[in-house]
Amino acid sequence: MRKLFPILAAAVLLAACSPKASQAPAEEGGNAVIEAIMARRSIRAYKDTPVPRELLQQIAECGVNAPNAINAQNWAVRIVDSPDYIDGLTAIYKEANAEMVARNPNFKNMFNGAPAIIAVAAPNTTISGVDSGLLGENVMLAAYSLGLGTCCMAGPVRFMNTDPKAAPYLKRLNLPEGYDLLFVVAVGYPDESPEARPRDYGKIQFAD
């Protein structure tokens, strides 16, 4: 039996990663973590329902439990759910991107219409970027497990980091000196369930 275990474990893992098994809920004997990884999708349409602050806090705490180099925790996480902030910044964004916004009849705000964001900043070093990326995925998987939708977004961050009119909003994040805003995770109750975008499993190879 001991010899059989690795084979059985590999078979279970392979089955869990197939699209069919990824839909099997944990209570039916599926694997909750693998199900979440395989089923999470970027959400670009949200309900207006606000996200309770306890949930935003909880998913941010899952974020900072990500592995990070020498546990230095070189990151800053800011939760924003204030309509004053999101709508005020969006008004500036709309002014600067009028044509693009006009082309999207469903445009609600610059964060894909989400009622909240979790902004992630780090000192400008390569390894902090890795730490922050891992943090972001933890946030998104935790959110998924709680019925929330998310989308990692760099587009709005480019705007926040470069448009002079957005500077007061960047300042309101109160980031430590020398930290750059890297990405935001839009968070809200999903109003769509998009199909998975195709993945190229050919990128994975065993190397001898």
Ligand SMILES: Cc1cc2nc3c(=O)[nH]c(=O)nc-3n(C[C@H](O)[C@H](O)[C@H](O)COP(=O)(O)O)c2cc1C
């Ligand atoms: C660093 C990064 C930046 C991204 N920026 C945006 C963005 O600005 N707007 C957006 O709608 N999606 C953005 N995405 C989401 C990707 O488009 C999405 O993850 C990818 O197409 C795969 O789809 P999936 O997340 O549904 O599996 C970003 C993702 C990452 C990791």
